[in-house]
Amino acid sequence: MDENIVEQIRKFVEEECKKPSSKYGYEIYPFHFVLVHKYSKLLAEKFKADVEIVELAAWLHDVGSIIFGRDDHHLTSAKIAEKKLKELNYSKEKIERVKHCILNHRGSQLNKRKSREAQIVADADAMTHFDNISGIFMAAFLYENKNQGEAQDEVREKLIRSYNKISSEAQNLIKPKYNAAMLLLK
Ligand SMILES: [Fe+2]
Incomplete structure (x- = not known):
């Protein structure tokens, strides 16, 4: 039997x-992609969005950053998604819907999201920060050479930014983790 497209x-x-050659090593798979997929699917089922579109966009949204790096990774990821989904004979109309989610998942594309599916993938992307606090600490210590106090401030600020940019539905889901993080990182 043919495996499903997702x-x-x-x-x-x-x-x-x-x-x-992966720019972020293998860790980005379990610590980011798997979590973005988990939250995307959960939100799509809860809010009656197109689950398949959301799942495909969740897996593909950062694929460009692995291959080419972080710059313009919404564009490179959308391009790779289009090529790959075409190869698998996915319909043109659905490819466009997946691409819309990928192109608009970054914080900078906040006002360009035209579909429920795009909002869900963006929300899921930000929600993952609450499941990967050790990863944000690692980045602050390792890549930005912060000391302990600076790193703690940085992690707290990042979590506040993530929380403030997601939809109120996503905020409700993540609220216990947000509150716990604020308590611990005061
Ligand atoms: Fe992401």
């Missing part, structure tokens, strides 16, 4: 993360 795309993204 599973084929998931495998494609995981394979890209496993390559030695």
Whole structure:
């Protein structure tokens, strides 16, 4: 039996993360992609969005940053998504809907989201920060050479920014983790 398209795309993204050339190593797969997918699917089911579109966009939204780096990764990811989904004979209309989510998932594209699915992927992307606090600390210590106090401030500020930019539905879901983080990082 043919594997469904979501599973084929998931495998494609995981394979890209496993390559030695992956800009973020393999860790981005379990610590980011899997979480974005989890929250995207949960929100899509809860708010009656198109689950398949959301799942595909969740797996593909950052694929460009693994292959080419973070700059313009919404554009590179959309391009890779289009090519890959075409190869799998996915319909043109649905490819456009997946691309819309990918192109508008970044905070800077806040006002350009025209579909419920795009809002969900953006929300899920920001929600993952609350499940990966150790990763934000690692970035502050390792890549930005912050000391302990600075790192703590940075993590807290980042979580506040993430919380403020997601929809109120997503805020409600993540609120216990937000409150816990604020208590611990005061
Ligand atoms: Fe992401």
